[in-house]
Amino acid sequence: MELLSDCPAHTSVPDKYVLPPEKRPSVLDDGPSSHVVPPVIDLHGAAVSDGRRRHLIAAEIIKASKEFGIFQVVNHGVSEDVVQGFREAAAGFFAMPAAEKLPYRSDDLSKHFRVSSSTPYDRNGDRYWLDYLKITCHPVTDEHVREWPDKPGSFRGALAEYSAAVHELAQTLLRLIAEGLGLDDGFFAGDLSSGNTQMNVNYYPPCPDPSLTLGLLPHCDRHLITVLSQGDVAGLQARHGGRWLLVRPVPGAFVVNLGHQMEIITNGLLASVEHRAVTKADAARLSVVTLVMPKMECRIGPAPEMVNESTGPARFREFEFSEFIKAYSAAAASREDVLDYFRIHSTASSGSAAP
Numbered sequence: 001m002e003l004l005s006d007c008p009a010h011t012s013v014p015d016k017y018v019l020p021p022e023k024r025p026s027v028l029d030d031g032p033s034s035h036v037v038p039p040v041i042d043l044h045g046a047a048v049s050d051g052r053r054r055h056l057i058a059a060e061i062i063k064a065s066k067e068f069g070i071f072q073v074v075n076h077g078v079s080e081d082v083v084q085g086f087r088e089a090a091a092g093f094f095a096m097p098a099a100e101k102l103p104y105r106s107d108d109l110s111k112h113f114r115v116s117s118s119t120p121y122d123r124n125g126d127r128y129w130l131d132y133l134k135i136t137c138h139p140v141t142d143e144h145v146r147e148w149p150d151k152p153g154s155f156r157g158a159l160a161e162y163s164a165a166v167h168e169l170a171q172t173l174l175r176l177i178a179e180g181l182g183l184d185d186g187f188f189a190g191d192l193s194s195g196n197t198q199m200n201v202n203y204y205p206p207c208p209d210p211s212l213t214l215g216l217l218p219h220c221d222r223h224l225i226t227v228l229s230q231g232d233v234a235g236l237q238a239r240h241g242g243r244w245l246l247v248r249p250v251p252g253a254f255v256v257n258l259g260h261q262m263e264i265i266t267n268g269l270l271a272s273v274e275h276r277a278v279t280k281a282d283a284a285r286l287s288v289v290t291l292v293m294p295k296m297e298c299r300i301g302p303a304p305e306m307v308n309e310s311t312g313p314a315r316f317r318e319f320e321f322s323e324f325i326k327a328y329s330a331a332a333a334s335r336e337d338v339l340d341y342f343r344i345h346s347t348a349s350s351g352s353a354a355p
């Protein structure tokens, strides 16, 4: 499949990228309730291991997670130089001539670095307006780094720095979520969050007619938690109360959204949020998305501490994370279809069994 970034500029949307009308972003974003925005949370003081400030931040995160499943964080401790360093290297990769990218073009999921286009998740094979990198970005091992590109020259070093910093931030967020839920602060450490961390670098070129396309289809993320840098070009939208809300870029912020595993472990208390990306006519957009994964063999199910009066009986059965990954692909990333596969369907208790 050819890359969108191999074309110097698009003057019209090629037919194969025109989505059927029911899939177009016709109700684009905020509409009348544009004052509703996912919260921006100041993490200053969150790394101090006790104290009131940390307690308040944890409570804010839980509130935002319950209400939106997505929020932004500022004063998060990741330096702007590290973020910009990798964003520039990644943009530089997409800007290289087609021949330089060609060796990395692949849809082989076992690769630790590859570039491709559109998404494999659309049931009808409809195409989306993006190119993307898929990278195993943490831990930074020789096996992984060997597959990372050596052009642009800064790529490997900038990625290693970014990945280490964002990994630390993700662990801080997970400790805060655990504390806010009243769990041991190391609850999500270990197998629940120490699988190979995946990164998506999504590149959405300027699109001649954003009303005809989407950058990325509506989906929930399949892992535990996502930490996303979207730069200063808007495009990420999250589903909230039946509407698509724009997640407005805030300078230097990371967007944090909860994945399916968080929903299952918390027995539905912190739900994963459906989101999508729209395109823009006058600007390219780059999102750097870090996906914190459980280990493939990790057993997952509602935590016993989370099966309580407020969440009700266990809503999901236990499974191995690798099984979830297969189901996610089979369900073409549809939120309800994939969750349904793991849901415990309560049986009627009326005693109306057939004689």
Ligand SMILES: O=C(O)CCC(=O)C(=O)O
Pocket: 200, 202, 216, 221, 228, 230, 235, 236, 275, 276, 277, 287, 289
């Ligand atoms: O580009 C964005 O803002 C969204 C990307 C995303 O949802 C993903 O890579 O899973």
Ligand SMILES: [Fe+2]
Pocket: 219, 220, 221, 275
């Ligand atoms: Fe996503």
